[in-house]
Amino acid sequence: MDLALSKVIELRESGFQFLHLRDEDGQLDRIMAFKQRRGFIDSILFWSETEARAGRLPAVRDSQRAAQAVWIYEGPLVEAVDRLLDLPEPGARNAPTLMRQTASDLALVTTLPFKLKLPPGAIA
Secondary structure, rough: OHHHOOOOOOOOOOOOOEEOOOOOOOOOEEEEEEEEEEEEEEOOOOEEOOEEEEEEEEOOOOOOOOOEEEEEEEHHHHHHHHHHHHHHOOOOOOOOOOOEEHHHHHHHHHHOOOOOOOOOOOOO
């Protein structure tokens, strides 16, 4: 658990913002972290230490189609965070750019009708 928690802290220190997503009964279901980067949104959605999904999506998309990612990884939280943080900056030579995978659950942040404003160091 300590390694997973340190990876979540690493996300926060890298400028990611957090959303706690709840189920119909108000119970915490999953946590999403996201960060906008040069026309893309890097996001990670995790349910536990062993179940996470990370991706990079265009920040602007056609609302008539399901969101498509240029990069997706599914696996343990620690590995997902490492891979997400290791992605080249958008626009860099080796950065992924081709949209190919559906990522509707990672596209939540592109559909929010508001901008999150958090105090420094806060987790939403």
